[in-house]
Amino acid sequence: xxxLLPQWLRDGIGDDVAFWIGYFTNGKHLLWYASxxxxxxxxxxxxxxxxxxxxxxxxxxxxxxxxxxLLASVYINIVRxxxxxxxxxxxxxxxxxxxxxxxxAQICTPETLALNTGQWPPCDAxxxxxxxxxxxxxASVSLGIVYGAFTANVIYGALRAVPYxxxxxxxxxxxxxxxxxxxxxxRQMWVYALPGLSNVWLLLIKATSxxxxxxxxxFVTWAQRLGSANYSKIAGLVHPDWRWQYYLVLLAFYILxxxxxxxxxxxxxxxxxxGMPIVAEEAM
Amino acid sequence: MSVLEAIVHEIELLAxxxxxxxxFAAAAIPIGFLFAIFLALGKASPNKxxxxxxxxYIYFFRGSPFFIQLFxxxxxxxxFNISVWKPLGIDWLVLHPLFLGPAILALNTxxxxxxxxxxxxxxxxRxxxxxxxxxxxxxxxxxxRIVWPHLIRIAWPxxxxxxxxxxxxxALVYFTLPxxxxxxDLMNKAGELFERDYKVFLHYSVAALYFLCISLAVFFVxxxxxxxxxxxxxxxxxxxxxxxxxxx
Amino acid sequence: MKQLxxxxxxxxxxxxxxxxxxxxxxxxxxxxxxxxxxxxGKLGGFDIDVGNEICKRASLTCEWVANEWDTxxxxxxxxxxxxxxxxxxxxxxxxxxxxFTQDYFPPDPSTYIAPVGKNLSxxxxxxxxxxxxxxxxxxxxxxxxxxANNTLLxxxxxxxxxxxxxxxxxxxxxxxxxxxDEAATASxxxxxxxGPELAIGGGVGVGMRQTDTDLLKKFDDALTAMKKDGTLDAxxxxxxxxxxxxxxxxx
Numbered sequence: 212x213x214x215l216l217p218q219w220l221r222d223g224i225g226d227d228v229a230f231w232i233g234y235f236t237n238g239k240h241l242l243w244y245a246s247x248x249x250x251x252x253x254x255x256x257x258x259x260x261x262x263x264x265x266x267x268x269x270x271x272x273x274x275x276x277x278x279x280x281l282l283a284s285v286y287i288n289i290v291r292x293x294x295x296x297x298x299x300x301x302x303x304x305x306x307x308x309x310x311x312x313x314x315x316a317q318i319c320t321p322e323t324l325a326l327n328t329g330q331w332p333p334c335d336a337x338x339x340x341x342x343x344x345x346x347x348x349x350a351s352v353s354l355g356i357v358y359g360a361f362t363a364n365v366i367y368g369a370l371r372a373v374p375y376x377x378x379x380x381x382x383x384x385x386x387x388x389x390x391x392x393x394x395x396x397x398r399q400m401w402v403y404a405l406p407g408l409s410n411v412w413l414l415l416i417k418a419t420s421x422x423x424x425x426x427x428x429x430f431v432t433w434a435q436r437l438g439s440a441n442y443s444k445i446a447g448l449v450h451p452d453w454r455w456q457y458y459l460v461l462l463a464f465y466i467l468x469x470x471x472x473x474x475x476x477x478x479x480x481x482x483x484x485x486g487m488p489i490v491a492e493e494a495m
Numbered sequence: 496m497s498v499l500e501a502i503v504h505e506i507e508l509l510a511x512x513x514x515x516x517x518x519f520a521a522a523a524i525p526i527g528f529l530f531a532i533f534l535a536l537g538k539a540s541p542n543k544x545x546x547x548x549x550x551x552y553i554y555f556f557r558g559s560p561f562f563i564q565l566f567x568x569x570x571x572x573x574x575f576n577i578s579v580w581k582p583l584g585i586d587w588l589v590l591h592p593l594f595l596g597p598a599i600l601a602l603n604t605x606x607x608x609x610x611x612x613x614x615x616x617x618x619x620x621r622x623x624x625x626x627x628x629x630x631x632x633x634x635x636x637x638x639x640r641i642v643w644p645h646l647i648r649i650a651w652p653x654x655x656x657x658x659x660x661x662x663x664x665x666a667l668v669y670f671t672l673p674x675x676x677x678x679x680d681l682m683n684k685a686g687e688l689f690e691r692d693y694k695v696f697l698h699y700s701v702a703a704l705y706f707l708c709i710s711l712a713v714f715f716v717x718x719x720x721x722x723x724x725x726x727x728x729x730x731x732x733x734x735x736x737x738x739x740x741x742x743x
Numbered sequence: 744m745k746q747l748x749x750x751x752x753x754x755x756x757x758x759x760x761x762x763x764x765x766x767x768x769x770x771x772x773x774x775x776x777x778x779x780x781x782x783x784g785k786l787g788g789f790d791i792d793v794g795n796e797i798c799k800r801a802s803l804t805c806e807w808v809a810n811e812w813d814t815x816x817x818x819x820x821x822x823x824x825x826x827x828x829x830x831x832x833x834x835x836x837x838x839x840x841x842x843f844t845q846d847y848f849p850p851d852p853s854t855y856i857a858p859v860g861k862n863l864s865x866x867x868x869x870x871x872x873x874x875x876x877x878x879x880x881x882x883x884x885x886x887x888x889x890x891a892n893n894t895l896l897x898x899x900x901x902x903x904x905x906x907x908x909x910x911x912x913x914x915x916x917x918x919x920x921x922x923x924d925e926a927a928t929a930s931x932x933x934x935x936x937x938g939p940e941l942a943i944g945g946g947v948g949v950g951m952r953q954t955d956t957d958l959l960k961k962f963d964d965a966l967t968a969m970k971k972d973g974t975l976d977a978x979x980x981x982x983x984x985x986x987x988x989x990x991x992x993x994x
Contacts, residue, residue: 238783291656291714292707294663296670296682297699304695307821340822342808413558420560424670426810426818431563436773436780438570440906442929443775445982447782449929452906455574458567462559469558576910590912673896673907674877690817 234448243433247464249343250419250430253351258415260355262408265362270392272363273370283363290360298357299421303349311337346425358415365407370396372403401483409476416468420461434461505701508684513705515680519665522597524658527604534605535612549609556606561664565671568599592672600668604661611657615650616642648724655717659710666706681705765804766958768794769824772809773900776925776982777830777947780809789982790828793847796974797949800965813878813899816841819950825958826951830919832880832944842953844962846946847975849991853881855938856908856923857915865915865938868893874904874913880944881917908934917941924985 213221213233221229234240272283290298315337373396381391422429438454441447537549556564572580572589580586588594619642627637669683679687685702689695770778770790778788786807798805808824819827819841832850833843855865863871869892875882877897885895896913898904905926907913916923920940927934949966951959969975970992979986 238785239780242784289707291659292710293703294666294706296663296666297703297706300682300686301695301699301703304689304699308695338822342823417560417562420562426814426823428809431566435566439773439900439902440909441775441902442905442926443779444925444929445788446775446779451909452570452574454906455567455570458563458570461563462555462567465560465563466555466558573907573910573912576912581911586911673898675894675896676890693817 237447239433239437239447243430243437246428246430246433249347249422249427253347253354253419253422254416256348256351257354257358257419258412260352261358261362261411261415264355264359265366266397268359268363269366269370272367287360287363287367290357295357295418296421296424299350299353299418300424302353302356303346303425306349306352307339307341311339314339343427346427347422350422350425350427354415354418358411358418361411361414362408365411366400366404368407369400369404373399399487402480402487405476405480405483409472409480412472412476413469416472417465420465430464431461434458501697502701505688505697506704508688509681509701509705512679512681512684513709515669515678516662516665516706517709518593519596519600519668519680520658520662523600523604523661526597526601527608527661530601530605531608531612534609535616538609538613539616553606553610553613556603557610561603562667562671564603565596565599565667568602569595569672592668592675593678596665596668596672600661600664603664604657607657607660608654611650611653612646614653615646618649619645648728651717651721651724655714655721658717659713662710662713663706765806766798766826767806767808767824768798769808769810769815769819769827769829770794771812771815771829771900773812773902774830774922777922778828789848789978790830792978792982793969793975794826794828794949796969796978797962797965800968801961803961811899812876816950820952825955826949826962828949830922830947831950833946833948834880834883834944836883837950840953841950842955842959843948843950844959845966846948847966847969848947848979849988850942850944850946851919851921852940853884853917853943854920854923854936854940855915855917856905856927856934857937858908859933859935861914861937863915863937868915871914872896872912874898874907874916875918876901876904879918881919884941884943885917921983921986924983928985 213229213236216232224232268283268286271279272287275283315333318336319334377395377399378391381395386394420431423432423435434457435454438452438457440452441450443449534549534552537545538553540546540549569590572595576586576590580589623641623645624637627641632640665680666682669680674683681702685698688698770786770788772778772780772786774788776788778786778790781787786809791807794805794807810818810823812829815827815829815831816837818824827841830848831837833846837843855863857863868889872894873885873889874896875885875898877899882895882897885893889895896904896907898907901918901922904913904916904918908916909930915938920936923936927936949962951962966975973990973993976990976993979991
């Protein structure tokens with residue numbers, strides 16, 4: 212990308228600077244910058260799913276028949292016991308095997324089954340060939356499931372914090388249970404939920420650093436590749452181990468995203484707090 | 496092998512690796528606890544420089560993923576190998592995962608715990624502290640008799656959560672630091688077993704079971720400690736693991 | 744409902760058959776000169792050139808996928824790609840899970856690399872910190888022969904092992920001689936190849952799923968042709984100028 216600069220500028224900044232600009236904008240580095248898309252996609256999709264699951268699970272836990280409440284409770288509490296890394300690795304593998312199992316029951320003929328004894332999948336035609344888009348989708352779903360449980364916890368607490376008098380008044384006006392839930396309960400809940408939700412969002416963003424564990428060539432993998440010492444001239448610039456500098460850039464990126472998210476949530480909180488009869492607190 | 500036999504065998508195989516995770520957590524927690532107290536006091540200090548530095552440290556470690564912190568500090572320690580650790584003769588210690596893992600964990604948990612302690616610090620009843628000052632107590636006496644008891648009781652539930660999260664974070668250590676010989680932790684061992692026979696449910700479920708049981712144990716023990724700490728307070732919330740409350 | 748199922752089945756058949764036209768080849772991308780990621784971010788190297796040549800001769804459209812070394816075999820079996828060309832040596836243990844074509848690179852001795860002037864006794868190493876890339880034949884050999892008296896460290900990529908060696912965290916590394924030759928040259932005299940040359944592994948071959956017998960035959964035929972007319976030898980000389988004893992395959 213150095214050739215995009217006009218010649219007089221290239222002469223003006225000198226050879227050294229020009230070299231480094233050229234290096235940090237070569238194909239490899241551009242791919243590194245572009246791979247941020249995976250992180251952002253996973254965070255947004257995962258966040259959306261987490262919010263949906265969280266709202267559903269919290270609503271169920273609040274007011275539904277006992278067996279459903281127990282299920283919702285188990286779902287919400289299981290993340291307190293199992294690391295998110297484990298879910299992250301576990302879920303895509305399980306999902307893939309489930310899909311392949313269903314396919315193999317329908318597609319596999321006895322001949323192909325006999326060919327493949329002892330291995331998975333049972334026959335070759337039932338093999339689901341995965342590539343980056345599928346892995347990214349499954350990673351987003353895993354993130355959504357894990358952080359959905361956290362979100363459900365936050366929203367459940369927020370639902371209970373809405374003054375009960377408001378709900379009683381709505382019922383007295385003749386609103387159906389669903390109308391009370393959607394018009395009054397959930398709308399009033401946001402101001403209590405936002406601090407907790409912002410916490411969960413920050414955890415979610417940091418969890419996107421684990422995408423490389425699912426064979427997605429993301430931000431972190433590229434930093435590893437670029438930073439690793441290169442001892443071979445044909446592979447490009449010969450350089451010693453620069454890894455910690457590249458990782459520092461990653462850390463700076465995440466801190467920047469954290470800072471931006473805090474600003475956005477602050478603005479959201481201010482908006483949601485308009486006209487609400489509560490005292491503005493500093494750190495909830 | 497029947498399913499039950501397979502599960503029991505799996506539990507045996509993963510018992511030793513579980514100890515590595517427990518070791519990482521147990522080594523990092525006391526250090527984190529101690530330094531967090533100083534960091535929280537630093538953040539609340541009227542000294543501008545100290546306060547800014549403390550805030551910066553907390554913001555850095557809470558705002559970035561632990562996974563990448565592990566990578567970065569390992570690479571950083573490595574780059575100082577020839578210039579600093581070797582001349583001092585401690586390179587075998589500094590670069591060993593059993594030292595570096597807990598060290599980076601401690602750096603991380605100090606920040607999170609300090610934030611919890613700082614939040615608790617701001618809710619210590621000001622009247623009590625002023626009364627103590629009026630009585631002529633020194634800073635040390637005030638801290639020991641008034642501030643600290645309040646702080647630890649207010650912070651304990653959130654701190655319990657942090658300890659469990661720390662334990663979960665130990666699963667990431669061997670994804671980033673080199674594995675020396677047979678010193679494998681739960682995730683590493685489960686992954687190795689999985690690569691041999693692709694039985695996702697067996698290996699990863701039993702690993703999850705270990706994490707779940709140890710997390711529950713931590714919640715239980717810390718709950719007992721909380722009840723003991725709060726035994727003289729009116730209307731204290733019992734931190735029992737109450738199934739009925741889960742259904743309500 | 745019936746139409747929906749039919750439509751879904753037709754779509755599935757279409758995608759399956761469309762996939763059958765493109766063959767995906769997997770490589771590591773971190774083992775120069777066999778395979779590496781070049782400045783433009785694309786895979787390049789000896790393995791890539793051999794793969795492209797095979798595909799040309801077998802009239803297949805090939806796509807390259809980069810995959811890390813420690814999951815390269817499981818992901819082949821899971822179907823993320825159809826063949827591995829990653830400087831992978833043919834060994835009996837690997838033959839249990841995957842099939843290999845004939846070798847396209849003659850058996851490469853493995854040897855040690857260490858900082859110049861260290862004078863380590865490597866015939867029977869003892870008390871040393873030896874590094875290797877995890878999941879390689881060298882790591883396997885070290886586990887069986889040197890684990891008792893030494894500390895073994897395994898790394899995700901060969902470059903990381905070299906980085907640790909340069910940082911003084913290791914005493915020596917055991918790896919393929921062809922890989923270490925380049926590293927020693929690039930170190931400007933800081934590192935040298937030392938120790939005995941060990942014959943581990945039986946040449947580098949293309950790894951495939953055991954059920955893909957058609958593809959295996961196509962690749963084998965293409966390789967035989969490449970050996971006959973000297974193309975393979977030319978590629979070897981291009982990427983491994985230090986390798987003595989050629990030409991290997993031309994009659």
